[in-house]
Amino acid sequence: MEFDCTYFDKAIDRRNTDSVKWDARELMKEGGIPLWIADMDFPCPPAVVEAVIERAKHPVYAYTIPDDGQALVDFLKRRHDIDLEPANLLVFPTIVSAIKACVLSFANEGENVLILSPVYGPFYSSILDNKRNLVDIPLIKDENHRYNIDFDAIENSFKNDNVKLFVVCSPHNPVSRLLSQDELRQIAILCNKYNVKLVVDEIHCDFVYPPHKFTSILNIAEAPEDTICLYSASKTFNVAGLRQAYAICRDADTLEKIEDTADKVDALSANIFGLVANKAAFSLCDDWLDGLIAYLDNNRKALAEFLQNELPLATLTPIESTYLAWVNISAYETDNEALKQRCYEKGVCVNPGIIFGEEGGKGYIRINFACPKEQLLEGMRRLKIALTEKE
Ligand SMILES: Cc1ncc(COP(=O)(O)O)c(C=O)c1O
Incomplete structure (x- = not known):
């Protein structure tokens, strides 16, 4: 099997699988896109599934x-x-x-x-x-x-x-x-x-x-x-x-x-x-892992590009490692609760920076980009609306 872009592009439905990321209804309503807790929306390597x-x-x-x-x-x-x-x-x-x-x-x-x-x-x-x-x-x-x-x-x-x-x-x-x-x-x-x-x-x-x-x-x-x-x-x-x-x-x-x-x-x-x-x-599973890293690298670039074009006042911390982006969004929103509420309404979920430190996390969000690219971009479009359209 080839672990290329086509393989990792395939969305997997994780709803109703007792997934913290997808099924914690207090954080995200039905139809929401979770870009928060650090697990990935890709299937485990086939050899792992077979062994289990x-x-x-x-x-x-x-x-x-x-x-x-x-x-x-x-x-x-x-x-x-x-x-x-x-x-x-x-x-x-x-x-x-x-x-x-x-x-x-x-x-x-x-x-x-x-x-x-x-x-x-x-x-x-x-x-x-x-x-x-x-x-x-x-x-x-x-x-x-x-x-x-x-x-x-x-x-x-x-x-x-x-x-x-x-x-x-x-x-x-x-x-x-x-x-x-x-x-x-x-x-x-x-x-x-x-x-x-x-x-x-x-x-x-x-x-x-x-x-x-x-x-x-x-x-x-x-x-x-x-x-x-x-x-x-x-x-x-x-x-x-x-x-x-x-x-x-x-x-x-x-x-x-x-x-x-x-x-x-x-x-x-x-x-x-x-x-x-x-x-x-x-x-x-080395070949699966190599394919995964190449895919994530691509998502990393797509995320940076999105921020640059669509949310130019946000600052992205250089991503050298992990599948997590640390983004300063304080130019758009400083009220953590208000942002959480709007993200909920718009159907996207990210981690608020303050859970990583009261001081250092203020004005930040953490975005998990380990998911099919289309899902990531749809989540980012919703995040943009949550950050910019305050009625
Ligand atoms: C730095 C770090 N350590 C540990 C963990 C959690 O690992 P475990 O589920 O094995 O406790 C995470 C999960 O996001 C993490 O980012």
Whole structure:
């Protein structure tokens, strides 16, 4: 099968499939176009679907043991040149549960955990819900609307605030930014110098657009041996509903500590369909993934073009990675509630920026462009009306 434009152009009807994106009626009325939560409106790779169906034919869906993870080890070597052993992997239901296990393992109540805002919402809740103290170092925008890391502020905080843990998002959601080798090296050096545990969420690492190249924290020589990387097939192969993710670390003691924490709330078991889906995805679907990235790259350009021509006062943050666009729409609307209401009425749904940070997200929306191009453009036409036609 060819995974070309024609393949990804085909719209798939996801209504009434218990989909958060499509079926959350309070956010979007019937007939609406969802450009919000980060999953894709494309079918999973055929090899994944076949593997799940094949397993489903066996009529016992009882307790599971995780497999050895060799398929993921091989995938990460093949796609990102990362050297790992199966023993470096720990299975979690989700990345967010793994972040929470890291927060609980490496910072005590009241101790400081550092993040770079704006960032994916559960980074905040993982810290605050567990009564750890959040230290927020905002990313700084340059004249091209690209976000940069304030290394001086990080070092100051490491020096003065007794930070225990630094949770980094790389590639960064929502600002669509790849961290360069040099930036990762600087982060690693600071964590080493001030003895801060480092967790890097790399869930978006497969979505990278030319000429950019992804570097994993696991390939940074200066990164402490006990650095934890989080990875999952859920974004890459659109299998978030199968709930399986991995904490990856080369230091056995660190992994054991996270495992002990997760064990306390029984958050380690594998999902029977997740297991076979992951194995198929990591072993058999490189051509599907290559086709997907090429398609998304095209959507990325179509979105930029639409904004430039139809909403010229909006500013698009350069999209180096992820399938999420971070757009400043404050020239059109600053009232978040009013915009939400008009989007609802016009039949489109986007994420309000403030869920990624009260300050840094003000005046922004996040647009998910992982859907057939026609659907994206229809959603954007509706968004334009919601932003510009205020009766
Ligand atoms: C940076 C980041 N981490 C984690 C997740 C969620 O992963 P999971 O569903 O495995 O918790 C997302 C989803 O959008 C994300 O953007």
